[in-house]
Amino acid sequence: MAADIQASQSEIVHPLDHLIRTDRIPHIWCPGCGIGTVFSACLKAMISSRIDLEKTCMVSGIGCTGRAAGYLNLDSFHTTHGRAIPFATGLKLANPELNVIVFSGDGDLFAIGGNHFIHGARRNVDMTVICVNNFIYGMTGGQVGATTPVKAKTTTTPVGNPDAPFNLPLLAWASGANYVARWTMLHIRKLTACIEKALTRKGFSFIEVLAPCPTNYGRKNKENSLETLRLYRDKTIIKNNVDPSELDMDFEKGIILGEFVSRERPTCIENYDRTCRIP
Amino acid sequence: MRLAVLTGEHYITGDEACAEGALAAGCTFFGGYPITPATEIAEHMSKCLPEIGGTFIQMEDEIAAMASILGASWAGVKSMTSTSGPGFSLMMENIGLAVCTETPCVVVNVQRGGPSTGLPTMGAQGDMMQARWGSHGHYEIIALAASSAQEMFSQTITAFNLAEKYRTPVILLADEVIGHMSEKVIIPEASEIKTVSRPKPQGEKEGFRPFQPGENGVAPMPSAGDGYKIHVTGLTHDERGYPVMTVEAQAQMVERIVKKIQNNRDDIIKTESYSLDDAEIILVSYGISARTSLAAMNQARALGMKVGFLKLLTIWPFAEEKVRALATKARAFITVEINYGQIHLEVMRSVAGKAECHLVGHAGGTVITPEQVLERIKELY
Ligand SMILES: Cc1ncc(C[n+]2csc(CCOP(=O)(O)OP(=O)(O)O)c2C)c(N)n1
Ligand code: SF4
Numbered sequence: 060m061a062a063d064i065q066a067s068q069s070e071i072v073h074p075l076d077h078l079i080r081t082d083r084i085p086h087i088w089c090p091g092c093g094i095g096t097v098f099s100a101c102l103k104a105m106i107s108s109r110i111d112l113e114k115t116c117m118v119s120g121i122g123c124t125g126r127a128a129g130y131l132n133l134d135s136f137h138t139t140h141g142r143a144i145p146f147a148t149g150l151k152l153a154n155p156e157l158n159v160i161v162f163s164g165d166g167d168l169f170a171i172g173g174n175h176f177i178h179g180a181r182r183n184v185d186m187t188v189i190c191v192n193n194f195i196y197g198m199t200g201g202q203v204g205a206t207t208p209v210k211a212k213t214t215t216t217p218v219g220n221p222d223a224p225f226n227l228p229l230l231a232w233a234s235g236a237n238y239v240a241r242w243t244m245l246h247i248r249k250l251t252a253c254i255e256k257a258l259t260r261k262g263f264s265f266i267e268v269l270a271p272c273p274t275n276y277g278r279k280n281k282e283n284s285l286e287t288l289r290l291y292r293d294k295t296i297i298k299n300n301v302d303p304s305e306l307d308m309d310f311e312k313g314i315i316l317g318e319f320v321s322r323e324r325p326t327c328i329e330n331y332d333r334t335c336r337i338p
Numbered sequence: 339m340r341l342a343v344l345t346g347e348h349y350i351t352g353d354e355a356c357a358e359g360a361l362a363a364g365c366t367f368f369g370g371y372p373i374t375p376a377t378e379i380a381e382h383m384s385k386c387l388p389e390i391g392g393t394f395i396q397m398e399d400e401i402a403a404m405a406s407i408l409g410a411s412w413a414g415v416k417s418m419t420s421t422s423g424p425g426f427s428l429m430m431e432n433i434g435l436a437v438c439t440e441t442p443c444v445v446v447n448v449q450r451g452g453p454s455t456g457l458p459t460m461g462a463q464g465d466m467m468q469a470r471w472g473s474h475g476h477y478e479i480i481a482l483a484a485s486s487a488q489e490m491f492s493q494t495i496t497a498f499n500l501a502e503k504y505r506t507p508v509i510l511l512a513d514e515v516i517g518h519m520s521e522k523v524i525i526p527e528a529s530e531i532k533t534v535s536r537p538k539p540q541g542e543k544e545g546f547r548p549f550q551p552g553e554n555g556v557a558p559m560p561s562a563g564d565g566y567k568i569h570v571t572g573l574t575h576d577e578r579g580y581p582v583m584t585v586e587a588q589a590q591m592v593e594r595i596v597k598k599i600q601n602n603r604d605d606i607i608k609t610e611s612y613s614l615d616d617a618e619i620i621l622v623s624y625g626i627s628a629r630t631s632l633a634a635m636n637q638a639r640a641l642g643m644k645v646g647f648l649k650l651l652t653i654w655p656f657a658e659e660k661v662r663a664l665a666t667k668a669r670a671f672i673t674v675e676i677n678y679g680q681i682h683l684e685v686m687r688s689v690a691g692k693a694e695c696h697l698v699g700h701a702g703g704t705v706i707t708p709e710q711v712l713e714r715i716k717e718l719y
Contacts, residue, residue, distance in 0.1 A: 134567060136409075145402035148397075149369060149417065336388045
């Protein structure tokens with residue numbers, strides 16, 4: 060009996076295995092890190108959305124989150140720090156048949172890469188951008204970023220962050236994104252459903268996902284992974300379609316999650332074809 | 339609808355000729371950012387590309403422009419950007435990504451006076467070493483020069499052909515004078531223009547290794563969407579494209595991308611020789627200064643002085659074998675370039691003490707005159 064169980068266990072294949080470069084496992088992510096959960100939500104959404112996976116590619120920048128592209132068993136690009144969106148823009152415009160997903164960290168997309176984000180959204184390039192927001196630079200050992208909450212401790216703000224963080228959904232909305240949502244990695248079903256929606260929509264879709272970095276943010280701010288998840292449960296409010304200016308990252312007040320923007324501005328390619336190509 | 343290749347005789351600027359060369363080479367994607375004196379290349383491409391089914395995009399900066407052409411290249415098209423000094427500096431990190439990921443693309447640098455904002459509207463040749471070593475790490479790069487509008491056309495085609503053949507970024511180094519000067523350019527029929535496209539993989543897709551070299555040391559290159567499930571990273575990687583953080587993997591990868599250029603130097607390096615057979619003094623130059631040098635050589639010959647001229651069409655890799663061979667016959671070399679001695683250093687290295695090496699150069703903003711070169715020839719003769 061015991062032998063039987065062992066035999067059948069060895070044949071068990073995870074339903075997402077075919078989308079993962081299993082020969083690259085173990086991955087680099089720390090125990091308790093939230094990135095893997097967001098990555099698997101993305102994989103599930105890729106399957107459930109029924110997009111053509113052979114025509115789907117993932118582009119990442121640099122960081123712990125940026126390593127995601129390297130684990131995906133599809134065409135995948137691990138580029139330079141902050142430059143995933145312009146690289147993805149070239150891919151998409153040169154071959155409009157491709158489904159392009161950008162999967163990267165908050166520092167990558169909004170500090171060094173912030174300019175590219177607002178222009179990608181403004182042009183409404185048809186791509187899905189998933190930002191894992193852990194409030195900190197994970198890969199380089201926990202420095203302050205453009206999303207670090209006020210007063211939070213990091214290795215370069217040893218007495219607390221003096222600056223205000225970005226409100227990412229507000230920035231995405233103001234820049235012109237067609238679709239904007241925010242979840243935490245705890246809200247896995249809603250997150251997966253939103254990624255699925257984003258993948259099948261036209262234009263620039265942006266999903267911010269809060270996820271713990273216990274190794275750096277957690278340790279510096281005396282918050283273990285479980286406590287972070289409790290915050291995600293107790294200090295968040297789901298409110299769809301609220302005014303994006305209300306989406307400040309303030310745990311005292313409560314963090315608003317949901318789907319905030321869903322509009323149909325024409326895409327970059329549609330605008331180019333209509334305006335620049337002589338019929 | 340315009341034909342991809344304009345044919346016949348045209349009176350156009352070097353920048354326009356460069357854009358026409360790109361179209362003739364099969365370029366269908368341009369990502370750029372305006373900067374004097376390269377803007378006209380982008381402007382011309384913005385007009386022509388949509389007419390032939392290609393795409394032009396003005397990105398938010400040169401970092402993005404460079405990233406976009408790499409993305410486009412992996413989507414399977416021939417892509418390029420153009421810039422000048424400040425923008426060239428911003429492109430450096432992603433030029434390194436192109437080298438490391440073996441991504442074909444063309445970067446045109448129409449040089450102006452530097453450092454910094456320098457002389458935006460005035461020419462110089464001060465970025466020769468930046469083209470060689472501007473991105474971090476040890477690598478090889480192909481860089482070409484152009485000394486006329488006609489060569490802007492032909493060298494842009496060569497740049498694309500080498501980029502595709504060797505899966506590498508290729509830099510075309512022009513200068514403000516060549517970029518803005520209008521001259522006659524003869525464009526042949528499309529059927530007479532030789533174009534090269536990257537080697538494509540054939541056969542089994544499962545387990546395909548996108549960085550396993552074939553002939554020439556160059557690996558066949560699939561495009562995104564071809565079904566090969568490729569992984570492309572700027573981390574040190576193995577032949578599968580997987581990151582491997584070891585001393586051995588680093589040695590293997592870097593050696594391969596360096597050798598792929600070094601072992602094909604004979605195919606890549608092109609020079610033109612003028613009256614070298616009996617030359618006692620040899621001028622070495624490129625770009626706009628090649629014209630100065632040719633005029634100076636002719637004037638010196640008219641005065642009975644045995645002066646020859648070696649024109650560099652390929653800057654990197656440097657034509658060191660050629661210069662070394664000439665050093666056994668000639669007494670002195672004069673490098674003519676609008677900087678304080680960059681290619682001059684390469685000439686000195688190649689000559690290795692077998693002849694005198696001199697420089698006629700200045701900080702930029704104007705051309706070097708044939709008289710300035712002639713004066714130095716007379717001093718040495
Ligand atoms: C041009 C450049 N500057 C700095 C770095 C160093 N660096 C690597 S990852 C990183 C920050 C990553 O933070 P984030 O995007 O938030 O991702 P995380 O690691 O938290 O997932 C930095 C600064 C780099 N790789 N390239
Ligand atoms: S350092 Fe932080 S973000 Fe990076 S893998 Fe570890 S927990 Fe995750």
